[in-house]
Amino acid sequence: MLLVGLTGGIGSGKSTVAALLAERGAVIVDADQVARDVVEPGQPAFAALVERFGPEVVGPDGRLDRARLAELAFATEEGTAALNEITHPAVGEEFLRRMQAAPDDAVVVCDVPLLVESETAASRGYEFVIVVEAPRELRLERLEGRGVPRADAEARMAKQATDEQRRAIATHLIDNSGDRAHLEAQVDEIWSSLTTRS
Numbered sequence: 330m331l332l333v334g335l336t337g338g339i340g341s342g343k344s345t346v347a348a349l350l351a352e353r354g355a356v357i358v359d360a361d362q363v364a365r366d367v368v369e370p371g372q373p374a375f376a377a378l379v380e381r382f383g384p385e386v387v388g389p390d391g392r393l394d395r396a397r398l399a400e401l402a403f404a405t406e407e408g409t410a411a412l413n414e415i416t417h418p419a420v421g422e423e424f425l426r427r428m429q430a431a432p433d434d435a436v437v438v439c440d441v442p443l444l445v446e447s448e449t450a451a452s453r454g455y456e457f458v459i460v461v462e463a464p465r466e467l468r469l470e471r472l473e474g475r476g477v478p479r480a481d482a483e484a485r486m487a488k489q490a491t492d493e494q495r496r497a498i499a500t501h502l503i504d505n506s507g508d509r510a511h512l513e514a515q516v517d518e519i520w521s522s523l524t525t526r527s
Contacts, residue, residue, distance in 0.1 A: 331436045331526060332428070332454060336444035336495060337461030339485050340468030342505040342512070346461050347440045349516045354524075356431040358424060360441040367419040368393050374419040381411050436523050445490035445498060456526070459519060460499035462492060463506050 335350070337343035351357050367374045370391055379387060382401050388394035402412040424439070431437045441447065444458065463471075465486070472482040496502065501519045505512055 330431060330433055331523060332456055333436060333438045333523060334444050334455035334458040335438050335440045336442060338468060338489050340471045341461045341463045343440065343461045346503060346516060347438060349513060350438050350520065353520045355438045356435045358427045358437060358439045360424065363423050364420050367423050368416065374415055377415045381415065445494050457500040457523065458498050459501045459503060460495045461503045461505050467506055
């Protein structure tokens with residue numbers, strides 16, 4: 330098994346690159362998806378969050394009301410710490426389980442938005458790290474196109490690692506400022522390099 334980290338700032342096109350790698354045969358483990366799955370009703374983390382923050386964090390559909398949970402959890406340092414204590418171990422365990430479930434000869438690409446920011450991610454032992462980049466203005470345009478207000482997009486970017494910090498851990502850099510063909514050509518080159526190593 331070849332373990333590959335994939336990261337990039339919000340709006341860089343990291344999800345598109347993950348999809349292209351999946352088309353070529355990579356097993357994708359998506360950190361955001363794992364984080365959503367571990368707090369689904371019936372999961373231990375869901376029960377623990379309801380116990381800690383109260384039944385008001387459950388929406389009318391019986392699932393977690395993320396906005397309400399965030400309001401309560403981030404209101405105090407204790408709340409934030411409790412949220413992290415409940416969710417981080419659950420996410421870590423499920424992430425590891427999905428990685429280990431991949432076939433022995435697989436190229437496993439771990440799609441982790443906050444790879445640079447997360448110490449646990451940095452210590453996971455990735456043999457390669459792919460960083461997807463695009464100019465700031467283009468990223469803002471993409472996010473606005475998805476309905477994210479510009480001020481919100483800028484605030485999210487400000488909380489993430491800088492391009493320089495991401496480049497420092499990159500073994501492969503993808504420039505996603507061009508067209509689809511330009512992006513696919515870079516992904517093909519990287520995929521060829523990964524499959525010869527695995």
